[in-house]
Amino acid sequence: MSKVDASGWSFETLAVRAGQERSQFGEHSEALYLTSSFVFENAAQAAARFSGEEPGNVYARFTNPTVTTMQERLAALEGAEACVATATGMAAILSTVMALMKSGEHIVASRSIFGATQQLFGNILPRFGVDTSFVDTGTVEGFRAALRPTTRLVFIETPSNPLTEVFDIAALAAVAHSAGALLVVDNCFCTPALQRPLELGADLVIHSATKYLDGQGRVLGGAVCGARALTEEVFKFLRTAGPTLSPFNAWVILKGLETLSVRMKAQSASALQLAQWLEAQPQVARVYYPGLASHPQHALAMRQQSGLGGALLSFDLRGASPEAARANASHVIDSTRVLSIATNLGDTKSIVTHPATTSHGRLSEDQRRAAGIGQGLVRLAVGLEHPLDVIDDLKRGLSTLAS
Numbered sequence: 021m022s023k024v025d026a027s028g029w030s031f032e033t034l035a036v037r038a039g040q041e042r043s044q045f046g047e048h049s050e051a052l053y054l055t056s057s058f059v060f061e062n063a064a065q066a067a068a069r070f071s072g073e074e075p076g077n078v079y080a081r082f083t084n085p086t087v088t089t090m091q092e093r094l095a096a097l098e099g100a101e102a103c104v105a106t107a108t109g110m111a112a113i114l115s116t117v118m119a120l121m122k123s124g125e126h127i128v129a130s131r132s133i134f135g136a137t138q139q140l141f142g143n144i145l146p147r148f149g150v151d152t153s154f155v156d157t158g159t160v161e162g163f164r165a166a167l168r169p170t171t172r173l174v175f176i177e178t179p180s181n182p183l184t185e186v187f188d189i190a191a192l193a194a195v196a197h198s199a200g201a202l203l204v205v206d207n208c209f210c211t212p213a214l215q216r217p218l219e220l221g222a223d224l225v226i227h228s229a230t231k232y233l234d235g236q237g238r239v240l241g242g243a244v245c246g247a248r249a250l251t252e253e254v255f256k257f258l259r260t261a262g263p264t265l266s267p268f269n270a271w272v273i274l275k276g277l278e279t280l281s282v283r284m285k286a287q288s289a290s291a292l293q294l295a296q297w298l299e300a301q302p303q304v305a306r307v308y309y310p311g312l313a314s315h316p317q318h319a320l321a322m323r324q325q326s327g328l329g330g331a332l333l334s335f336d337l338r339g340a341s342p343e344a345a346r347a348n349a350s351h352v353i354d355s356t357r358v359l360s361i362a363t364n365l366g367d368t369k370s371i372v373t374h375p376a377t378t379s380h381g382r383l384s385e386d387q388r389r390a391a392g393i394g395q396g397l398v399r400l401a402v403g404l405e406h407p408l409d410v411i412d413d414l415k416r417g418l419s420t421l422a423s
């Protein structure tokens with residue numbers, strides 16, 4: 021097997037080349053090893069592989085060459101020493117907590133994190149003696165005030181979903197480290213094509229590879245990237261507990277990574293064009309997009325996200341009452357013909373959703389209001405269609421609303 025040396029390559033080159041190990045057949049595209057187990061030359065080799073004395077594959081719950089290639093490529097893109105792939109993004113988050121925390125320890129998490137992560141931290145982990153304080157403001161002081169002597173992890177997503185609040189990774193890394201805690205950043209929305217949290221001081225990066233890393237809505241996957249001393253602990257949990265990525269999904273994600281940079285640039289450019297157009301529409305009260313000069317953390321976002329806003333934006337439709345705003349949102353969504361009404365993001369196909377009745381539907385109206393999720397809020401995960409077709413699609417519903 022010949023190994024490609026990735027040292028000194030730029031992001032785009034690493035995205036198509038890093039981690040590839042060719043077999044004796046000299047395949048150009050990465051091989052997909054659909055095998056659950058591996059054959060040993062003799063009993064002594066089996067024993068040496070099991071004990072870890074000899075490196076190599078044993079069983080696909082532990083390692084598989086296709087998964088290893090995907091891990092090495094993503095680690096190279098995040099600038100991480102190592103990466104562990106998982107079955108889903110949620111498996112990455114759960115595995116990190118299970119590997120690094122014990123009963124009696126504490127998490128400080130932004131309130132603006134994915135709903136299932138909130139459920140895991142708020143409702144499931146307390147049963148195992150791990151408590152979470154949710155920080156409602158995006159300020160560094162808010163996070164500092166929530167720290168306890170037992171805090172082990174500070175957990176954020178930036179930009180947040182669906183309101184695109186931007187968190188200062190470098191400042192929060194300093195806050196976490198001052199308390200002896202680790203900063204964990206869910207980098208799902210920016211991906212390493214726009215934002216590399218480890219370079220800004222974060223300790224671990226989490227991915228739902230289901231989103232932009234695959235980029236075409238085909239498979240589920242996840243990953244944890246960071247220093248090997250930390251990912252090794254995640255790996256030990258994974259090989260025992262089993263939320264491992266399938267080789268097929270790893271192969272699909274691997275091929276997705278090859279186009280990550282061009283997709284993120286194109287989708288961000290379309291999102292900016294759409295955000296600017298939406299901001300000029302009289303029926304729209306407010307647009308949430310880090311690439312707009314009107315965004316409260318625009319300067320931070322441009323610094324932290326390689327000058328691009330990402331592909332996710334939201335907008336508030338006007339409405340005389342919450343009921344009227346909700347009816348307006350439904351009308352705009354139901355009038356689309358190009359956009360998909362679906363619950364995902366990070367796909368080449370643009371997706372439109374109504375957060376108040378879907379992702380945030382289980383919250384009370386008061387909780388929703390506190391989170392800033394109004395009934396007129398519409399979220400767009402911008403894909404690769406021509407932006408003018410998406411504008412026409414939104415115009416169909418918007419133009420028939422009273423402004």
Ligand SMILES: Cc1ncc(COP(=O)(O)O)c(C=O)c1O
Pocket residue numbers: 108109110111134136177181206208209227228229230240241242
């Ligand atoms: C920011 C973020 N993190 C994690 C997840 C969970 O990922 P998965 O669905 O792959 O488990 C999601 C899913 O939407 C997400 O949006």
